Amino acid sequence: MPEDNVKYPAEDQSLSPVNRKRVVIGPEGEDILVDPLRDYYCTARPEPELPRQGIIEKFMNWARAESLWVLGFGTGCGSIEIPPLLSPRYDAYRFGVAMRPTPRQSSVIIISGYLSVKTLKRVIRSYEQMQNPKFVIALGSCTINGGMYWDSYNTINRLDHYIPVDVYIAGCMPRPEAILAGFNKLKQRIKEGRGEGANDYIKNLDWYKANQKKIIKDWNMPDYNW
Amino acid sequence: MEQLLDRIIAGFEAADIEKRKDGQVFFTVPKPKVLPLINHLKMFEGFRNLILMTAVDWIEDNQFQITYLLNNPDTKTDLGIRTFIGRDGEGMDSIHELWGHAATFQREMKEMFGIGFPGSPRVDEPFLLEGWDDIPPMRREFDTKKYSEETYFPRPGRETHDPATYMKQKLYPND
Amino acid sequence: MELATKTGFVLLGLFIILNWGLIMAGIIRKIIARASMRRGISVFQPYINLIKNYSIRSQLTHGVMFYLGPVFRLSGGVGIFLFMPLIHDSEIWSNFSFAGDLILIAYFMFFGMLGMALGAGEGGHPYSAIGISRGLAQFTAIEVPLTLAILSIAFQYNTLSISEIVARQQGGILNWTLFTNPLATIAAMISFLGAMGHAPFNVVMAPQENPIGPPTEYHGTFLGVLQTNRAILHVIESVLFMNLFFGGASNWFELIVKTFFIYFWSVFVGMVFPRFRVDQSIPWLLKIPVLIGILSIVFILL
Numbered sequence: 001m002p003e004d005n006v007k008y009p010a011e012d013q014s015l016s017p018v019n020r021k022r023v024v025i026g027p028e029g030e031d032i033l034v035d036p037l038r039d040y041y042c043t044a045r046p047e048p049e050l051p052r053q054g055i056i057e058k059f060m061n062w063a064r065a066e067s068l069w070v071l072g073f074g075t076g077c078g079s080i081e082i083p084p085l086l087s088p089r090y091d092a093y094r095f096g097v098a099m100r101p102t103p104r105q106s107s108v109i110i111i112s113g114y115l116s117v118k119t120l121k122r123v124i125r126s127y128e129q130m131q132n133p134k135f136v137i138a139l140g141s142c143t144i145n146g147g148m149y150w151d152s153y154n155t156i157n158r159l160d161h162y163i164p165v166d167v168y169i170a171g172c173m174p175r176p177e178a179i180l181a182g183f184n185k186l187k188q189r190i191k192e193g194r195g196e197g198a199n200d201y202i203k204n205l206d207w208y209k210a211n212q213k214k215i216i217k218d219w220n221m222p223d224y225n226w
Numbered sequence: 227m228e229q230l231l232d233r234i235i236a237g238f239e240a241a242d243i244e245k246r247k248d249g250q251v252f253f254t255v256p257k258p259k260v261l262p263l264i265n266h267l268k269m270f271e272g273f274r275n276l277i278l279m280t281a282v283d284w285i286e287d288n289q290f291q292i293t294y295l296l297n298n299p300d301t302k303t304d305l306g307i308r309t310f311i312g313r314d315g316e317g318m319d320s321i322h323e324l325w326g327h328a329a330t331f332q333r334e335m336k337e338m339f340g341i342g343f344p345g346s347p348r349v350d351e352p353f354l355l356e357g358w359d360d361i362p363p364m365r366r367e368f369d370t371k372k373y374s375e376e377t378y379f380p381r382p383g384r385e386t387h388d389p390a391t392y393m394k395q396k397l398y399p400n401d
Numbered sequence: 402m403e404l405a406t407k408t409g410f411v412l413l414g415l416f417i418i419l420n421w422g423l424i425m426a427g428i429i430r431k432i433i434a435r436a437s438m439r440r441g442i443s444v445f446q447p448y449i450n451l452i453k454n455y456s457i458r459s460q461l462t463h464g465v466m467f468y469l470g471p472v473f474r475l476s477g478g479v480g481i482f483l484f485m486p487l488i489h490d491s492e493i494w495s496n497f498s499f500a501g502d503l504i505l506i507a508y509f510m511f512f513g514m515l516g517m518a519l520g521a522g523e524g525g526h527p528y529s530a531i532g533i534s535r536g537l538a539q540f541t542a543i544e545v546p547l548t549l550a551i552l553s554i555a556f557q558y559n560t561l562s563i564s565e566i567v568a569r570q571q572g573g574i575l576n577w578t579l580f581t582n583p584l585a586t587i588a589a590m591i592s593f594l595g596a597m598g599h600a601p602f603n604v605v606m607a608p609q610e611n612p613i614g615p616p617t618e619y620h621g622t623f624l625g626v627l628q629t630n631r632a633i634l635h636v637i638e639s640v641l642f643m644n645l646f647f648g649g650a651s652n653w654f655e656l657i658v659k660t661f662f663i664y665f666w667s668v669f670v671g672m673v674f675p676r677f678r679v680d681q682s683i684p685w686l687l688k689i690p691v692l693i694g695i696l697s698i699v700f701i702l703l
Contacts, residue, residue, distance in 0.1 A: 060453075063452035064453050064456065091440055093441055094440045094441060094443070096446060104461075104619070105616075105620050116354070118356050121356070131458070131459045131460070133457075133458060146374075146378070146380070146381070146384075150384065151370055152374060153370040156378050156379075157374065157379055157380050161379045215377055216356075216357065217356070218352075219357075
């Protein structure tokens with residue numbers, strides 16, 4: 001980007017230059033307003049996708065429960081407990097648990113430990129990009145009531161005020177056995193048809209968004225990250 | 227080491243010298259002497275590695291302490307250089323031209339303590355706290371517990387015990 | 402045979418190939434797990450993953466080509482299947498194979514990649530384009546020794562019909578191309594390693610590399626289509642190599658055993674060797690395998 005024909009408005013000084021809103025002078029001298037952060041903005045509200053009825057939904061829930069694809073996203077110290085889970089000793093693969101590197105393909109997000117406000121923003125983006133149905137496992141006491149960071153100025157106290165949580169695994173940190181038990185609990189929950197967190201999130205979107213926006217002061221993303 | 231300390235005391239008014247262990251010395255220099263001293267140490271004494279720089283809030287004395295930790299890999303010696311600046315908006319000279327990564331430390335200090343480092347690159351951009359609108363959180367007049375309770379929806383029913391008295395009650399209830 | 406019956410048998414063959422592909426993927430994953438001393442997934446886990454992907458409720462699209470990407474990929478796999486004779490000397494299991502089918506199949510192997518490139522390019526994910534260009538570059542390098550080997554056996558048997566090539570290999574194990582033209586077999590089996598996407602050449606699909614490469618944005622049904630295609634493609638490419646180099650199959654059991662071992666060759670190498678970067682794999686493929694391929698042609702023509 002040639003710097004000499006770029007003018008920045010006074011706002012957005014906290015963003016890096018690539019992301020700032022700016023007026024670019026085109027080849028014929030015309031002014032073009034460029035706002036990179038809003039290039040792919042979709043402002044539409046999401047709609048809840050209701051489950052089917054009867055045996056079809058039960059069969060699908062069984063498949064969903066037996067094939068849990070986990071988003072490889074570690075937020076806090078708990079993410080160090082995830083790699084042993086896939087090692088020969090604990091071997092979570094035998095429960096159908098596998099790691100996926102992209103939120104589009106994964107159905108479970110593990111919030112592993114304390115969650116700072118900066119990370120919460122990334123968690124919300126990743127969570128909303130996952131496809132319905134999606135499940136949240138919260139690891140460690142930090143996600144339940146703040147844990148040892150309960151009076152910190154920068155870590156949240158209750159995760160369920162920001163995204164719907166399916167299973168909490170208590171402990172600081174929980175051992176891999178406890179995480180495996182949590183996965184089995186989640187499977188049981190999905191098979192019972194109670195894994196409807198994604199729809200709850202969309203139905204109560206206003207409440208969740210109000211809580212999120214209360215602590216994320218520089219809200220520079222769409223209300224729902226498609 | 228002793229000769230080095232003598233040179234520093236003579237040339238840069240170092241005081242309050244504290245030998246922590248073999249090859250690790252902390253001392254205090256007045257603020258105007260810090261930059262010449264660090265320059266001298268980097269150019270002529272072989273301290274070419276900045277391990278970290280950090281700040282401490284001495285709210286009772288109304289001053290910040292800034293500590294630079296330098297390392298000489300050849301002689302395996304560390305020098306901790308302390309200096310004191312006023313708490314009320316007094317800035318500090320930037321050393322980002324000596325070490326590029328000092329800019330990140332300075333950015334963090336600017337965010338956490340509000341210490342200004344004029345000229346340091348990207349010093350005003352948010353580092354950890356995006357969109358922070360309160361006073362810098364590591365200043366000691368900031369009440370982090372109150373802020374957390376107001377902001378982060380504390381879960382009701384949380385109890386806190388002093389470990390000593392709690393365990394005493396548990397183990398020896400009759401005492 | 403009239404067309405309706407023929408179509409029925411083709412669909413039945415496709416169904417068998419798909420199921421064998423899914424079960425083979427499960428067995429291979431189980432073997433890999435046991436080799437690394439784990440219990441590993443259940444053999445039927447690929448089925449569960451497939452059902453789960455098809456039952457994802459919400460889908461996002463990025464445009465028409467995003468839809469068509471998996472469709473092209475699937476038609477690449479099914480296209481190879483349609484023109485591949487499965488069982489030697491059996492009219493019902495020879496699908497739509499004809500005199501020049503070898504050229505068509507070599508084309509279809511590339512077709513799916515190209516369709517995927519168009520689709521993933523529209524996905525909006527910035528690294529998809531990098532993954533796609535890596536994948537296409539590497540696949541082009543893989544095709545070179547394979548094409549040389551195919552040319553070599555075309556000269557050897559003087560035909561481009563796969564059924565004819567299989568027929569010429571009958572009558573004992575020593576009539577296989579493996580023994581009559583070993584150099585072409587070596588060149589082709591090296592390129593087979595690349596085509597199957599196991600370890601030395603799987604940097605394109607590796608999740609640790611620029612998050613997952615081409616299929617980053619594909620989810621739900623799109624991913625289900627891609628998985629279906631992968632199950633078909635792995636078996637049917639093994640069938641191609643079986644027909645060209647290992648004497649074909651005279652019944653389904655022989656087909657299953659031979660494709661398993663041919664596919665297992667790539668898994669075996671993948672378990673033992675680490676991963677190439679693209680800038681290492683392409684020069685490697687263009688040196689020794691190409692030389693072997695040229696030598697095989699020279700020996701056949703002499």
